[in-house]
């Protein structure tokens with residue numbers, strides 16, 4: 722990597738607003754990228770996508786330090802040109818591409834790690850698409866801001882404090898058990914929902930449970946639903962996310 726890209730102060734102005742959406746004028750340093758991508762375990766040969774790649778510092782780190790194939794999506798032409806020049810100088814042009822497009826239109830399906838440092842304005846638009854389209858193993862690095870409703874990867878959180886690493890298409894991360902509760906008639910347990918789920922079904926010891934306190938068969942990311950607690954056995958939730966997968970959700974809970 723060239724020295725220019727090691728120096729976080731070497732930045733041109735990035736505009737704060739595109740397509741009417743305000744984006745903070747912030748840029749990550751090489752060290753920020755390195756730590757975030759290490760926490761996401763970006764591997765050699767994996768495909769890295771950066772939404773709003775700015776001047777391309779993240780693309781260079783991904784390609785030259787992690788051996789990934791890096792694709793940036795950016796709208797500002799001067800930033801794209803600068804990214805391409807830096808990639809050529811660092812001799813990683815064969816592993817760096819920058820696409821000029823609106824990042825809200827990009828299909829993330831084929832990528833292993835998606836990076837975004839965009840502020841909260843885009844998270845809602847992007848979150849549903851990533852839940853639907855990413856592969857189960859894919860990771861999302863959200864630098865700086867939490868994605869509302871998503872459950873961050875706990876190991877990555879111990880390693881890196883500059884943002885959050887998520888696995889939005891991994892069934893185990895799409896719901897989690899919360900607090901226990903009780904009324905006169907019913908014992909229940911909270912189910913925190915981290916992805917938009919359809920056709921929720923509760924099973925006890927793999928058999929469909931009879932009466933449940935779920936008041937819906939569909940739940941949106943960021944909501945909590947109450948599930949009736951069985952007197953004994955293992956409680957598991959099955960559901961479909963919009964990608965049409967049908968898989969056990971979240972860790973099972975044993976009475």
Ligand SMILES: C[S@@+](CC[C@H](N)C(=O)[O-])C[C@H]1O[C@@H](n2cnc3c(N)ncnc32)[C@H](O)[C@@H]1O
Nearest residue numbers: 739745747748749773774775795796823824838
């Ligand atoms: C906060 S900056 C982050 C730049 C870089 N990822 C970093 O962290 O250093 C956000 C970037 O997203 C780009 N951007 C904002 N809205 C966009 C859109 N709708 N489509 C493509 N790029 C966009 C901006 O031009 C800017 O480069």
